[in-house]
Amino acid sequence: QSALTQPPSASGSPGQSVTISCTGTSSDVVAYNYVSWYQQHPGKAPKLMIYEVSKRPSGVPDRFSASKSGNTASLTVSGLQAEDEADYYCSSYAGSNNFVFGTGTKVTVL
Amino acid sequence: QVQLVESGGGVVQPGGSLRLSCAASGFTFTTYGMHWVRQAPGKGLEWVTFIGYGDGSNKYYADSLKGRFAISRDNSKNTVFLQMNSLRPDDTAVYYCAKGAPIDFDFWGQGTLVTVSS
Numbered sequence: 001q002s003a004l005t006q007p008p009s010a011s012g013s014p015g016q017s018v019t020i021s022c023t024g025t026s027s028d029v030v031a032y033n034y035v036s037w038y039q040q041h042p043g044k045a046p047k048l049m050i051y052e053v054s055k056r057p058s059g060v061p062d063r064f065s066a067s068k069s070g071n072t073a074s075l076t077v078s079g080l081q082a083e084d085e086a087d088y089y090c091s092s093y094a095g096s097n098n099f100v101f102g103t104g105t106k107v108t109v110l
Numbered sequence: 111q112v113q114l115v116e117s118g119g120g121v122v123q124p125g126g127s128l129r130l131s132c133a134a135s136g137f138t139f140t141t142y143g144m145h146w147v148r149q150a151p152g153k154g155l156e157w158v159t160f161i162g163y164g165d166g167s168n169k170y171y172a173d174s175l176k177g178r179f180a181i182s183r184d185n186s187k188n189t190v191f192l193q194m195n196s197l198r199p200d201d202t203a204v205y206y207c208a209k210g211a212p213i214d215f216d217f218w219g220q221g222t223l224v225t226v227s228s
Contacts (some may be wrong), residue, residue, distance in 0.1 A: 001173065023191070036214040036215070045206060045218040045219060045220050045221060046208075046215070048211075048214060048215060048216045051213075051216070052214070057216065070145040089154060089155050091155075091157075091215070093213050097170035098157070098160070099160075101147075101155040101157060102154070102159065103154050
């Protein structure tokens with residue numbers, strides 16, 4: 001199972017928006033509405049930010065939104081804040097009781 | 111609140127074995143499946159294995175592990191385990207346990223570092 005493809009980096013100024021893509025295949029992102037997104041600060045554990053393509057867990061700011069179209073899922077962070085600077089990973093269920101993560105995107109707040 | 115605390119990491123020689131533990135609290139442990147996910151130094155996340163809720167009879171593994179790893183759970187101790195055998199240098203990583211939602215990983219522990227080196 002190959003990793004989902006994410007851009008290595010993305011950036012934006014405070015208050016701006018940044019969008020991260022996550023490209024998969026017909027076996028994972030296309031086939032299932034089980035795409036999730038995780039935020040990871042350096043040296044910390046990942047944190048669930050989005051589940052089932054576009055749902056936000058309790059406590060996650062509504063500045064974080066996500067969607068899916070075809071084989072590509074996207075995470076948008078609006079109104080960028082300094083604390084949003086982190087690595088972001090997408091994940092998808094890949095069928096046959098397998099799970100796959102994205103390659104990760106480092107978001108920099110300029 | 112949900113807490114997951116991993117332990118058991120350390121330095122092991124190639125070909126050796128190690129058993130990781132993940133102690134859970136703050137939720138009804140028996141009603142959730144649990145995952146292990148690893149992250150090699152400076153690299154991305156890699157799903158390792160999942161054990162289902164209840165008696166844990168459902169167990170799934172990443173194909174790349176080729177039977178070297180085994181997951182189990184002890185509901186009396188609210189703990190999930192990862193037995194790792196025939197360890198290789200490329201198994202070096204931080205190993206996280208994560209609560210299954212069940213398809214998503216909704217809470218994560220802080221991880222335990224496993225280093226495979228001679």
